Amino acid sequence: MADLLNPIFTDPEAAREHLEALRWEKGRVCPHCGECENTSPTASKNHKPGMYYCNSCEKTFTVTVGTLFERSHVPLNKWLLSFHLMASSKKGISAHQLHRTLGVTYKTAWFMAHRIREAMRPSDLAPFGEGGGGVEVDETFIGKQAGKVVRRGGDHKNKVLSLVDRNSGRSHSMVVDSLHSKHILPILRANISHEARILTDEAAHYRYVSVYFAGHETVNHSAEEYVRLSDPTVHTNTIEGFFSIFKRGMKGVYQHCGRQHLHRYLAEFDFRYSNRAKLGVSDAQRATLALKGISGKRLTYRGPDLRR
Numbered sequence: 676m677a678d679l680l681n682p683i684f685t686d687p688e689a690a691r692e693h694l695e696a697l698r699w700e701k702g703r704v705c706p707h708c709g710e711c712e713n714t715s716p717t718a719s720k721n722h723k724p725g726m727y728y729c730n731s732c733e734k735t736f737t738v739t740v741g742t743l744f745e746r747s748h749v750p751l752n753k754w755l756l757s758f759h760l761m762a763s764s765k766k767g768i769s770a771h772q773l774h775r776t777l778g779v780t781y782k783t784a785w786f787m788a789h790r791i792r793e794a795m796r797p798s799d800l801a802p803f804g805e806g807g808g809g810v811e812v813d814e815t816f817i818g819k820q821a822g823k824v825v826r827r828g829g830d831h832k833n834k835v836l837s838l839v840d841r842n843s844g845r846s847h848s849m850v851v852d853s854l855h856s857k858h859i860l861p862i863l864r865a866n867i868s869h870e871a872r873i874l875t876d877e878a879a880h881y882r883y884v885s886v887y888f889a890g891h892e893t894v895n896h897s898a899e900e901y902v903r904l905s906d907p908t909v910h911t912n913t914i915e916g917f918f919s920i921f922k923r924g925m926k927g928v929y930q931h932c933g934r935q936h937l938h939r940y941l942a943e944f945d946f947r948y949s950n951r952a953k954l955g956v957s958d959a960q961r962a963t964l965a966l967k968g969i970s971g972k973r974l975t976y977r978g979p980d981l982r983r
Contacts, residue, residue, distance in 0.1 A: 678763075678959055683755050690751035691725045695738045697966055705729035706741035742969040743790045753777045754787070755966070761791050762965050763958035766924035767943065792939035794968035795946035800847060804871020807889060808842035811874045811914040812863065812881065814854055817925060820934060833934050835941065838866060839914045845949040846917050848941040850934065856880040860887065876911055917948055 682689040695703075704711045710731040717726045717735060725737050739745050744754060757777060760768050774784035804810040814836050816829035823831035836859065837848040847866060851858065859880050864887055867873070872890035875881040877897060885891035892909040894900050903909035921944045925932060932940055950956040950964055 687750045687752045690755045707734045708732040743972050759962040762962040767928045790974050792943045793974050795965050796942040802868040803838050803840040805868045807870045809872045811839045811911050813914045815918050844954045846945045850937050854880050
């Protein structure tokens, strides 16, 4: 309970000061023109605390301008608490639970959760497997695509391709339209270093991987081979563990997700997995890392990216 009693979760002013210290660690910066030396608090008594004036572009701003919080009517302390709850919940927290905990409407909680997932999406990602490290690659299926006829196999389901870097412990997942090798290989080449050692199952769409990477090892799941006896490093158990967490969260907590939102849910699970306690990241540190991703992103409720 120590973290939840922090004033930044109960006092809007404490939350604002915390966000300012986090976002302007090297000094206050005007989000309109980038000025960092010629800004000051506004002198007007009609302005609320936290309003600043830029003498260069002659515009006012607050710490939320240019972030996911811009124009939000939800108090900052509730925003920070929601970040902490989502960052510390291993399998996620539903919008209904956020709505009850924060005291906001379900619609507001649903929108807040998607904004937080957007903050968790990495703006840039270093290639996996640098220095010749091992990268596990696998795919999974979840949900059902609208309009698709249910058939045997996974053609009617949403297809997810994931990578796990054994050295760094990071994961990266994406929604794909097809699992054909001509679609999978460009994705792997864009996200994995050519010197990496790739570890997959026996699926046919990985058969040309060895052409582009330093090594490619497989395990034959259809023959009940899960770890190669001659070389115990050859397995995909790490990425299977990631899928286990992802599916338990999606089916047990979120229960349903449309394809148009699936990439954000994947970003949420990737973020927590890549910054988990096993890698030395605490819940508070994870929430802080998520807060650092709010700048330069905007998500509107009526925008095409969030249309339900």
